[in-house]
Amino acid sequence: MTDDELRDIVRRELLPGESLLWHARPDPRRLHAPFFLWLFAVPWTAFALFWEAMALMPLLGGGHTPDAVRYTFGIAFPIFGLPFIGIGLVMMSAPFWARYAAARSIYGLTDRRVLRVTATRKRKVPSVLLDQMGPIDVIARADGWGTLRIETGSHLDADGDRVTTRFEIDCVPDVARLEALLLDARRRR
Known part of the structure; x- marks a missing residue:
């Protein structure tokens, strides 16, 4: 989405009489x-895949394994391991989903509130x-980009x-200006 499309989306979310x-x-x-998260997700997923491979050995690897063991454990253990593989894959993909959502988001400050519009599938x-806000915490880098937490x-x-x-409000340019505007809007309110 282009900047203009996202700006139009945030303007559509404004309440009557509210100004951006x-x-x-x-x-x-x-x-x-x-x-x-990958520090945990990679070993988790690696172990889950190892578990799955070992659990499939009786089913796939013939050998001298009795049929009762082969079909009960050879089916039950791999099924037991599938959710753990799924959890690992979800944990490993979380940073990419966060970036996807950030690329389709826009923040806005109005004379009444602060909002974040994320235009993904939903x-x-x-x-x-502004009346419901508590203390503000700002983290700013040397180049002016930063995060404001309310x-x-x-x-x-x-x-x-x-x-x-x-x-x-994460990773926005000129976060000090946003803080000043927010404090001024709160003071006026």
């Missing part, structure tokens, strides 16, 4: 895609009203630990 103050697209190449539009709430999980929810 800022918009930007994330750079998928700068995205902190969870490639570190259009997703999470937003946070605390939107917290709750206790099942273990009693406090979990903080955030709305993240």
